[in-house]
Amino acid sequence: MFFGEEEDQFFIEIAHTQEFKSGQVVGGDTFISKSINGSNRFGAVLSDGLGSGIRANVLSTLTASMAMNYMLHNKPLSDSLSTILDTLPEDAGERISYATCSMFDIDKSGEAHIVEYENPDYILLRGSRHFETRKKSVKIKTRQGNRIMLESRVMLFMGDRLVFLSDGVTQSGLGSANYPSGWERGGVVSFLEDYVSKHPDVSAKDLSKLVMQKALHNDNFIARDDITCAVVYLRPPRRLLICTGPPFDKGRDKEMADSFDSYPGKRVVCGGTTAQILSRELGRRVSGDGRQQVKAMLPTTAKMEGAELVTEGILTLGHLADLLQNWREGARAEESPAGDILRLLLQHDIIDILMGTRINEAHYDPSLPVEMEIRRNLVRRLKVLLEGGNFMKRVRIKYI
Helix, strand or coil, X not given: CCCCCCCCCCEEEEXXXXXXXXXXXXXXXXXXXXXXXXXXXXXXXXXXXXXXXXXXXXXXXXXHHHHHHHHHCCCCHHHHHHHHHXXXXXXXXXXXXXXXXXXEEEECCCEEEEEXXXXXXXXXXXXXXXXXXXXXXXXXXXCCEEEEEEEEEEECCCCEEEEEECHHHHCCCCCCCCCCCCCHHHHHHHHHHHHHHHCCCCCHHHHHHHHHHHHHHHCCCCCCCCEEEXXXXXXXXXXXXXXXXXXXXXXXXXXXXXXXXXXXXXXXXXXXXXXXXXXXXXXXXXXXXCCCCXXXXXXXXXXCCCCCEEECCHHHHHHHHHHXXXXXXXXXXXXXXXXXXXXXXXXXXXEEEEECCCCCHHHHXXXXXXXXXXXXXXXXXXXXXXXXXXXXXXXXXXXX
16 A cells, blocks of 8 residues: 555545525524544534524534534533533523534444434435434433433445435425425435435535535525535545655655556646656656646646646645635635645545655745745645645655
C-alpha cells in the first residue's frame, strides 16, 4: 500500500440538505457531524426544535451541540439524552420537550450505535432495499418524568445507507389529495428504494437533496415546516495524491516518481522542481495548458500525463490553505490554480500528501512576503483544515 497501511474497508460519507419553513430566516432543525478520535469514529446529530424560527433554532442547536460534545467525550448516548432533556425547558401547556433528537455513532469497522427520541425512525438501505432493524425501547428518567427512547446497534457494510429525517419530510403534503396523511415514512422508503435501484452510486449529498426536494414538492413548494434529510453512505473511498517538493536525497527522486506513477487515485503536482523531477524520471513532458488565470497573483498551471493538475508550489498551497479556512458549504471555488485543487479535494475522501523535504533557497528570498510559510508547516496546516468539521477528510502525509 502507498503509505504502508491497510487499505480502508470503506469511506463514511455524511451529508445533509435542509429547507427552512416558509417565511423563516433560520431553520428550526439542526444537523451536526464530526470525526471523533482522529477519524476512527464519526458522530452525527439531528435535532428538531419545537415550532419554528429563532426559538426552535436556538433549542435544536443547543440540543445538537450538547449531544455532539457528549459523543466527543465518549459519554454513553443514553446518559447524554437524559441530561439533555433535563437541561431543556418544556412546553408549559403540552408538557413535552422543546426538541427531538437522533444521535448516531459509527466506527471505521461499520459498527453503529443509534439513539432516537421522537424523530421519525431512521431508514437503513442495504443496496437498494429497505432493511428494518431491531430497536430496543429504553425508559429514561428525566425531571419531566419517564421518557422512551429507541436504541439500536447495527453492523453496516459497504453500500449501506442510513437516512435520517425530520418530521418536515414525513409530514410533507399533509392534507393533500395525494398524501392526506402526509408522505409518511413508508412513502419515503418507497421513493428511496426506487431511486437508488436506478442510481446505485448516488452520493449522500445528492440523495439527501432529492428527498428534501420531493418533500418540498409535496408541499407545493411552500414548506409548511423545516425539512431536513441527512444521509450516511458507506462506499469505496476516492483517493487524491498531492506530490510537492523535491526529496531530501536526490537519490530518492526515482522512488518519488514510482510512488506518484503507481498511486491508485487521481494525482496533483505542486511545485516546478517537483514537476521537473517527475518529468525526468518518468519521461513525460510538462507543458503549459494555455489557460488564463483569473488570480494574477498565482503562477499559471501546466499539464503532464498522469496528473490532473500541475501547479506552482508554495504560493499556490498557501492560497489553497486560505481558501479552505474561509470555505463555506455551498460556496463556489474561485477560478485559480488553488481553486482547481480545492475542487479536487472536495471530490475525494482520502488525501495523501507525498512531501519532499529538500530546502529550496528561493523560499528564503527576502523579497517574498514575510508571512510565507515553509512547505512542511504549510502541509501540516492543510492537514488540520481538511480533517476539520467542514471537510472531514482523511489526510496522510509521507515525507521523503
